[in-house]
Amino acid sequence: MSLNVPGLIVMAIFYLLILGTGIWASMRSKKVERKCTGSDGMEITLLAGRNINLLVGIFTLTATWVGGGFILGIAEAVYNPTLGLVWALMPVPYVLTFFLGGFFFAKPMRENKYVTMMDPFQIKYGNVLSSLLIFPALIADVLWVARTLVSLGGTMSVILDLPYVYSICISSVVAIIYTLLGGLYSVAYTDVIQLILIFLSLWICVPFMMTNPNSMDITLTAFNETFQAPWVGKLELRDAGKWIDDFMVLALGGLAYQAFYQRILSASSYTQAQVTCFASSAFCLVLGIPSVLVGAVAASTDWNLTSYGSPTPYERGQAGSILPIALQYLTPSYVSVIGIGAVAAAVMSSMDSALLSSASMFSSNIYKNIIRNQASDREMQWVIRTSVVVCGLAGTALTFLDNSVLVFWLVGVDMSYTIMFPQLVCVLFFKVSNGYGASVGYLLALVLRILSGEPLINLPPVIHFPGFRKDAEGVMTQFFPFRTTIMLTSLCSILVASGVTSVIFNKGLLSERWDVFQIKRSQAKVTALTRLKKEESRKAKEAKEGVVNKQLLDTSC
Numbered sequence: 001m002s003l004n005v006p007g008l009i010v011m012a013i014f015y016l017l018i019l020g021t022g023i024w025a026s027m028r029s030k031k032v033e034r035k036c037t038g039s040d041g042m043e044i045t046l047l048a049g050r051n052i053n054l055l056v057g058i059f060t061l062t063a064t065w066v067g068g069g070f071i072l073g074i075a076e077a078v079y080n081p082t083l084g085l086v087w088a089l090m091p092v093p094y095v096l097t098f099f100l101g102g103f104f105f106a107k108p109m110r111e112n113k114y115v116t117m118m119d120p121f122q123i124k125y126g127n128v129l130s131s132l133l134i135f136p137a138l139i140a141d142v143l144w145v146a147r148t149l150v151s152l153g154g155t156m157s158v159i160l161d162l163p164y165v166y167s168i169c170i171s172s173v174v175a176i177i178y179t180l181l182g183g184l185y186s187v188a189y190t191d192v193i194q195l196i197l198i199f200l201s202l203w204i205c206v207p208f209m210m211t212n213p214n215s216m217d218i219t220l221t222a223f224n225e226t227f228q229a230p231w232v233g234k235l236e237l238r239d240a241g242k243w244i245d246d247f248m249v250l251a252l253g254g255l256a257y258q259a260f261y262q263r264i265l266s267a268s269s270y271t272q273a274q275v276t277c278f279a280s281s282a283f284c285l286v287l288g289i290p291s292v293l294v295g296a297v298a299a300s301t302d303w304n305l306t307s308y309g310s311p312t313p314y315e316r317g318q319a320g321s322i323l324p325i326a327l328q329y330l331t332p333s334y335v336s337v338i339g340i341g342a343v344a345a346a347v348m349s350s351m352d353s354a355l356l357s358s359a360s361m362f363s364s365n366i367y368k369n370i371i372r373n374q375a376s377d378r379e380m381q382w383v384i385r386t387s388v389v390v391c392g393l394a395g396t397a398l399t400f401l402d403n404s405v406l407v408f409w410l411v412g413v414d415m416s417y418t419i420m421f422p423q424l425v426c427v428l429f430f431k432v433s434n435g436y437g438a439s440v441g442y443l444l445a446l447v448l449r450i451l452s453g454e455p456l457i458n459l460p461p462v463i464h465f466p467g468f469r470k471d472a473e474g475v476m477t478q479f480f481p482f483r484t485t486i487m488l489t490s491l492c493s494i495l496v497a498s499g500v501t502s503v504i505f506n507k508g509l510l511s512e513r514w515d516v517f518q519i520k521r522s523q524a525k526v527t528a529l530t531r532l533k534k535e536e537s538r539k540a541k542e543a544k545e546g547v548v549n550k551q552l553l554d555t556s557c
Helices: 005-035 041-050 054-065 068-079 091-111 119-125 127-159 164-182 184-210 237-256 258-266 270-299 319-330 333-371 377-401 404-429 435-451 482-506 519-553
Strands: none
Touching: 005 041, 005 164, 005 184, 005 333, 041 184, 041 258, 041 333, 041 377, 054 091, 054 184, 054 258, 054 270, 054 333, 068 127, 068 270, 068 319, 068 333, 091 237, 091 258, 091 270, 091 404, 119 127, 119 333, 119 404, 119 435, 127 164, 127 258, 127 319, 127 333, 127 377, 127 404, 127 435, 164 184, 164 333, 164 377, 184 258, 184 270, 184 319, 184 333, 237 404, 237 482, 258 270, 258 333, 270 319, 319 333, 333 377, 404 435, 404 482, 435 482, 482 519
């Protein structure tokens, strides 16, 4: 296949549109920064001055989750004859993520005016332990960048016949430029354009696929075996533990990502943050439908009658690229080019979020709070930009590991669920939690996860949970919800260890000179900060009410 020149022209227009939007948003960011004398430049760059528009906030939160892995992964799961629709979990767990985030996590985060999700750890546990907790979060963001770029490279190589190295480098450069120019403003406003392109592009392509003469009616193949197993799939009782575990990882693991809280903290109020979460959950469900239909059509297609030929994509080991393959062989060429725009938009909408997320944690929690407490606002702006570039280059470099990136990305999500989620729950909702409990929970979760094994990285399990099985190829897999078990074990160990050590030091059973984490001092610090923030909120509310009352009493013309 020769290079698809019309497709390249369309992609060039798309990238210019995104870059232009990002540059415009960066100019808006600088304009706001000049007006807002009460907010520092770092807060405007990372959180848009905590005054992001409601609709823009909904779009950017949705776009963060609806990435390349989302639309490609759902299509792959539905098409794969060993999985099917019942294993295409992503849209539904994400709804739970947003509802839990809106109901429980938005309030303490937004009302305490944190800059990143690591702020409560740093306030309560100190710099050393919080730095250890930041490390896996940073790694997960870098791997997120790499994984999204790989999905774009694979899609472009199928449709445009463009080497994925070129497409990856171009996409990476564009995303890095507009992210470092305008921060969250650029990311948010480009997300609006990208989400609209994802929605329109996929829905334009789906009717052409469903009316392709080589594909059967998907309602006939949903429960009947034709060219392959029914695309709805089936869930056997012995696999229920793994299904539950995967569901919980996707639903609760997302609550331990900085990208989620960046949108929550940029809202003008707690109520707006809640509305943003609830509205985004509905958007995720709607945007998952086209990918389901693409996977269903691919499973209902006689590939031998297409120019793709035999064997099928699954038999060739190309199930992961089924969406671009379906675009290429089941739609006209001009339609497939439109489809590639959807994939590119999804990839960049997730990539820029990961770039800004990692830059936020490094610049605020490590550089500002640990390395350079007296750093000027101008210096912090350059630190943020440097962090964006370094994270982008690191993620781009990892794409050359090809399939290994998927493994690292899955491990990153795994770590967020088993290690970070219980830590976040304890630091936000349990006053008894302290550095000792956090350390015990961290180490226990890490050790248990390693001992449980991971077939994706050929790590054999030492602990065999109930339902443990070995397949025909000798791959050993845990079908018990072991990751959820590890998460709950970590959560309980944090609370138990924190409670025991609190009693030991508060009752004077052990001298305070042995108190490494200074429990009494940290508790007093947290209490003082909470009172101070409540007092600031009360004064701000009274000042606002005073202005309103003055306007009502002023009858002068």
